[in-house]
Amino acid sequence: MEDTVSVRCPYCRERVELYVDPDSQGQLVEDCAVCCRPWLVTIERAAGRLRVQVTRAQ
Numbered sequence: 001m002e003d004t005v006s007v008r009c010p011y012c013r014e015r016v017e018l019y020v021d022p023d024s025q026g027q028l029v030e031d032c033a034v035c036c037r038p039w040l041v042t043i044e045r046a047a048g049r050l051r052v053q054v055t056r057a058q
């Protein structure tokens, strides 16, 4: 299963490869590797598919 996803930073708009731990699910906070601002990362797993959304953590 692919555990690295390409996401777009909601602050600097850079595309960043994000590694998702195989056991992680739900929400976590991760800093952007480019601009270091905090993302709220939402991880969903359904029917063997990984879905990741990144929004600004406030």
Ligand SMILES: [Zn+2]
Binding pocket: 009, 010, 011, 012, 013, 014, 032, 033, 034, 035, 036, 037
């Ligand atoms: Zn950024």
